[in-house]
Structures are given as structure tokens and as C-alpha cells.
Amino acid sequence: MTIIPSYQGKSPDNSPSRPDKVAQAKDEKSVLDDPQTVSVTESKARKRSLVLSAQETPADNRSDNALRPQTLSEYVGQSRIKAMMQMSIVAAKGRNESLDHVLFYGPPGLGKTTLAKVIANEMGANIHMASGPSLERPRDIIGLVHQLEKHDVLFIDEIHRLSRVAEELLYPAIEDFVIDLTSGKGQATRTMRLPLPRFTLVGATTKAGMISNALRDRFGFVCRLEFYNQEELCAIVARTTKILNVKAEEKAVQVIASRARGTPRIANRLVRLVRDYGQYQGKDVIDEGTAIAALESYQVDTSGLDSTDRRFLEILIDNYNGGPVGVETIAATLGEDRDTLEDVYEPFLIQNGFIHRTPRGRMATAKAYQHLKRKAPNMQLNLDLAVDPLEEKW
Ligand code: ADP
Helix, strand or coil: CCCCCCCCCCCCCCCCCCHHHHHHHHHHHHHHHCCCCCCHHHHHHHHHHHHHCCCCCHHHHHHHHHHCCCCCCCCCCCHHHHHHHHHHHHHHHHCCCCCCCEEEECCCCCCHHHHHHHHHHHHCCCEEEEEHHHCCCHHHHHHHHCCCCCCCEEEEECHHHCCHHHHHHHHHHHHCCEEEEEECCHHHCEEEEEECCCCEEEEEECCHHHCCHHHHCCCCEEEECCCCCHHHHHHHHHHHHHHCCCCECHHHHHHHHHCCCCCHHHHHHHHHHHHHHHHHCCCCCECHHHHHHHHHHCCCCCCCCCHHHHHHHHHHHHHCCCCCECHHHHHHHHCCCHHHHHHHHHHHHHHCCCEEEECCEEEECHHHHHHCCCCCCCCCCCHHHCCCCCCCCC
């Protein structure tokens, strides 16, 4: 029996990029640049709103390697997860075993991929990277696990998008470290079971609720990543300015951190934008005024909301008297897809008390009225109905 792996090898840190993210970046670019679909003004507004998108852009990807923390001690925040990983990695290494499988979930840009790489580094192992949608056929999975060595980390991003076939092939691989290979058709079908080295599967998802219970239950650790607080973001911004050789005053660091939506990827992007603005203005050191002026020129407001966030709130308040409004209606009015709204925009707006998610739709809070300088009606929301989007079904 001959198996021809379709997967082209490991994706080391310096690989060009994850294929799905490149495709996504291309999609974004082609949509934004297509004069047939988007007017010039709209296109500019959307590019501006990409400043605060937690999704990875090609520019993020280029500076990623230099900025990504390599070890648990360099990794800022997420202290509960870090403490648990630290303890389990030391224990696994002490027993000369692989680390138990780990699932990270939470909004994009919070450090799931980074943690997977940190785990591999701390284990002294290789990391093999793939994404759910790229593992469609059995030979995609076989090609991937075929390269694993003892204690390696297999990272699957967007694991909720694995095909059913791929998921079922993975079960024995992660449970018993074997893979079932089949050849032939009909009555001539043969199955051969091959042993695999003990490895660690690290899954990442923004949609915890879309993972089957069967897959979820096979992870030893299921960890939800939280938004970062101001202090942690200041540490991340200060670290990034140091690595990028940008001189910034402490007040400027605080301004950038406070507008980064609790997300390291956005914090890093804002540092690059402020650096470029400062350079253009001939500043050797970024002070508070320069940071504020730079961020305002990109329409990032004091709460870190961008034009899409504000438009979201305007739709709720001005068009629908504060809601409730179904997410599909908001998505159609904004010209965004539902997934982007749910994954990228809503978690931050909910976490920061601008909207409530209820079974009947989204509702603006008093804070949203205040932020947009609108007069708030007498608001009586049954908070029991409010749903935390990060809680998902677990
Ligand atoms: P996710 O996989 O959750 O979308 P990533 O792991 O790709 O997010 O993180 C995005 C970027 O943010 C990384 O390039 C890294 O530089 C930075 N980053 C993420 N988490 C941290 C952290 N805890 N400390 C410092 N930088 C971080």
C-alpha cells in the first residue's frame, strides 16, 4: 500500500504564512480593491476599520516572528493558563512524556497560536502547523501525522472547521496514538493500523460552540483566553516598542494600550502605525500627543472603537431604538458577514458593556448611548436574558 502525503512538510516559524490566512488576506484585498464591488470612500473606510480588526493582516504576519514571545516567561498575561501549562510541562518532561492535548478558545489575536509555539519551545519539540479547512481529505491528515516525532506539537488552527472525515481519523490518533489506513474499495477494502509517536495536539478556535463534544472531550486541557487588561497591554506595547526600536514615552505607551481592544495583535499593529506617523512627523521620541494624534488619524477613539464598531452602535440606536436586533440584520446593514461580527466585533463590545446579546437579538446599553452622545431612553433590560458570547455552550 502506498500513501502519498499531500501535506508539504512542517510549517516552521519562518514559513511564509498559514495558507488560510494568506487566502483570507487576499480575499480582503481583492474585495477592498475591486471598484465593481466597493466605492472608493467605502473602501477607505473599511481599510481604516481593518486597523482595529483582530484578524491577521499581511503586515501583522511579516512582523509576527520578531514579536511573538518564545517562552512562557516572555508571554504576558493569561496567568491562570500560564501557571497550568508551566506545571504540566515540567511534569510531562520529568516523566519523559508528551504533554496532554490542549484546546485554546477565544477571540482572534489573543495569543492562541503563540501559546502553541511556546508549548513546543518549552517541550523542546517541533511544531507542525495546519488549519482545519486545509485538512479535508484523509490523506491530508495522514500526511500531517506521518511527520510527527516523539513529543512534537501538532497545531490545528480553526479546529472547528475540520471535516467530519478528518475529525474521525484524528480520534484514534489523539486517543491511542495510532492511525487507521484504508486501501481498496468495496469488498477489497483493507484497513491497516499504524502506530504514531506520542505527540500533543493543540487546537485553536474562535468558535468553541462549534466543536463536537466528542472532539472536545479528547482534550486534556480546555482553556479560554481572556482579553488583556490595561497593565498587561502596557507591558506588551512596551515590549513591542523595544523590539521595533521605537522610543516611546510611558504616557504614549498607555494611550496605545488603552485603545488596543484588549488584544495583543491590535496593540502591536497600533505601535507600528504610531511609529510610522511619528517618523513622518519627524519625531525621535513618541510622546502622548503624537500617539493620540496618530490614533485619531486612523479613527481609533478613546475606548478603542473604530468606525465599524461605532456604526454597529448607530444602527442599534438610530435605526432600531436600541434593539433588540437580529445579528443578520446588523450584518446586512453593515455589509459585514455574520461570522466577522460575532468573532471580531461583538466580544469586545459585549465585554466592555456597549451591547448585550439576548436570545431576541442585540441591544445597545446605556454606555453605548453615552458613548455616541445620544439621549438614553429609560432602559429596562432583563439581564437574565443576556448571553455571554465567550461562554458558548460549555
Ligand atoms: P491568535 O492565534 O489567538 O489569533 P496569535 O497567537 O497569532 O493570536 O497572536 C497575535 C500576535 O499577538 C502575535 O504575533 C504576538 O506577537 C502577539 N501576542 C499574542 N499574545 C501575546 C502575549 N501574551 N504577550 C505578548 N505578545 C502576544
